[in-house]
Amino acid sequence: MSKTVLVTGGAGFIGSNIADELIDRGYKVVIIDNLSTGLTENINRKAKYIKGDVRNTKDLDKVFKNKIDVIFHIAGCASTIKSFDDPAADLNTNVGGTINIINYAVKHKVSRLLYASSMTSYGVPDAVPVKETFSTRPIAYYGITKYAGERYVLATGLREDMGFKLNATAFRMFNVYGRRQSLTNPYQGVVSIFIGNVLRGEKVTVFGDGMQSRDYVHISDVANAWIGAIDNKKAFGEVFNLGSGIRVSVNELIDITLKSFGKNRKTNKIVYKAARPGDQRHMQADISKAARMLKWNPRIKFEDGLQDVINWAKETK
Numbered sequence: 001m002s003k004t005v006l007v008t009g010g011a012g013f014i015g016s017n018i019a020d021e022l023i024d025r026g027y028k029v030v031i032i033d034n035l036s037t038g039l040t041e042n043i044n045r046k047a048k049y050i051k052g053d054v055r056n057t058k059d060l061d062k063v064f065k066n067k068i069d070v071i072f073h074i075a076g077c078a079s080t081i082k083s084f085d086d087p088a089a090d091l092n093t094n095v096g097g098t099i100n101i102i103n104y105a106v107k108h109k110v111s112r113l114l115y116a117s118s119m120t121s122y123g124v125p126d127a128v129p130v131k132e133t134f135s136t137r138p139i140a141y142y143g144i145t146k147y148a149g150e151r152y153v154l155a156t157g158l159r160e161d162m163g164f165k166l167n168a169t170a171f172r173m174f175n176v177y178g179r180r181q182s183l184t185n186p187y188q189g190v191v192s193i194f195i196g197n198v199l200r201g202e203k204v205t206v207f208g209d210g211m212q213s214r215d216y217v218h219i220s221d222v223a224n225a226w227i228g229a230i231d232n233k234k235a236f237g238e239v240f241n242l243g244s245g246i247r248v249s250v251n252e253l254i255d256i257t258l259k260s261f262g263k264n265r266k267t268n269k270i271v272y273k274a275a276r277p278g279d280q281r282h283m284q285a286d287i288s289k290a291a292r293m294l295k296w297n298p299r300i301k302f303e304d305g306l307q308d309v310i311n312w313a314k315e316t317k
């Protein structure tokens, strides 16, 4: 019998892409999403969709009427900037929502829970590339709540007083990019924000000097890691970086994007503004732990993945 996976946030960018892949691989999928940033059109028609909020236990009662074998807890406030604008909302969703999901997992004896953590857990890293063993000192409010959620999930997995074992895994995802990342939402990923700007002939705004760097990992590589870890006992109780292991500066990202559109800095305006709070200067994942324990390696080259998003953006324009 195929397993049923609950994907929270399954109408969003990461959740919907992973839900599609799960269904393609023969899993049954249940989705809960409150559509705060997710879109109905992203929801796979073969999934069972419950419109609801992970903060609301009545909604979770409906979800857990289904027999769930595995939880992918992906719903969350995904914006650093919004976390500074409204820290309580970020806290309630990312920590309160995660505690609710844990409570329901325990109550319904769902023994496998995978959690969407973030590279922002590290804050200013000890060095790059960052290993999972490095200090976690988040500097963005968002990073604090993602890291707290991670600790709740893993600490529950250590409990021996429940008469039940929760096998938890946390993925510290770096900059995930791919199709369905919003081309218009300024709070989502920088790749799609820039692509949206260039596509519409708008100026591109860079916060800081553009020399800051990020590690971009394609959504299909991320989906492979999550799904591949479901039954992998080595992943139980563990944290994994999911990145490409390669660092690209924001200025490089702009130049590659412009080039893909046949444009350059003379034909598309770029403006530089002051850096924003919570911005990490350089980020790059050390992905050797996932390679060793999960036999996972990212396959999509950044230039190819970027071109795919650009093709999609042109189609959906």
Ligand SMILES: NC(=O)c1ccc[n+]([C@@H]2O[C@H](COP(=O)([O-])OP(=O)(O)OC[C@H]3O[C@@H](n4cnc5c(N)ncnc54)[C@H](O)[C@@H]3O)[C@@H](O)[C@H]2O)c1
Residues within 6 Å of the ligand: 008, 009, 010, 011, 012, 013, 014, 015, 032, 033, 034, 035, 036, 037, 038, 039, 052, 053, 054, 055, 074, 075, 076, 077, 078, 079, 093, 097, 116, 117, 118, 119, 146, 172, 173, 174, 175, 176, 177, 189
């Ligand atoms: N995109 C990245 O690069 C990245 C990196 C690290 C971690 N993450 C984490 O991955 C997750 C998904 O991010 P994304 O980029 O797909 O963003 P997204 O905004 O597209 O997805 C989040 C989804 O969760 C839903 N949601 C939000 N609050 C909810 C609530 N209270 N109840 C039910 N549903 C709710 C939204 O409607 C949306 O569909 C987030 O938890 C984010 O923190 C993302």
